[in-house]
Amino acid sequence: MQTILELDLFKETATHYELFYKLPPLTARIYALLVFNNCQDGLTFEELLETFQSSKSSISNSINTLIELNFIEQFKKGSERKRHFRINKNLFLMRLEMVSKRLKSEKEINNKLREYRKSNCNELFKQEAFDIYNFHLEEVTQSIDKTIQNLKLHIKSNEKYD
Structure with missing residues (x-):
């Protein structure tokens, strides 16, 4: 070693x-x-x-x-x-679930901050920048969630052979 x-x-x-x-x-x-x-x-x-x-x-x-x-x-x-x-045998699944959760939280908090800023201050980032960023977060999250589902199917099918 x-x-x-x-x-x-x-x-x-x-x-x-x-x-x-x-x-x-x-x-x-x-x-x-x-x-x-x-x-x-x-x-x-x-x-x-x-x-x-x-x-x-x-x-x-x-x-x-x-x-x-x-x-x-x-x-x-x-x-x-x-x-x-x-x-851990489920490491890839756990990591992706953690990333997905973090991205969803990021999107949620950014949306709340955007609403707060509309009424409480001059915006540094324009609406379009938030929309582009949130659209990206949504696409990435959907992709990760699809991969999570595929990994779950793979794990389930491999459990038969353990």
Whole structure:
């Protein structure tokens, strides 16, 4: 696994998770490794400890953060005591649902602000700018919602084989 940590793509991926998901550096690196691993068996706490050479508490805090965010899931194999960690199977769906929710909220708040500004101040943005922006939000949201529906169908059909 050490060779994976040296890959430029791994470093770029970890940096991406730091910047766009606001994850601490170690948490982002653990998450990136689990994304690279992409395996049903996942990785154990001991494997993560050995790979990152960090303290148990640091690894544990990072894992707990990722679990709380639903980015990863923990499980045990059979009667083993070891906990294994892997990427949440519904991660793509969850991310798109989060983006859709954020875009719908953005559109709603912008519409309310537009109405407020009409009666309470001189407008910096003209009506046309709001309309263009809201039209874009609507198109993107519809596209994302369609993708969410397709992912749900895919997940449902794959559940038969798990």
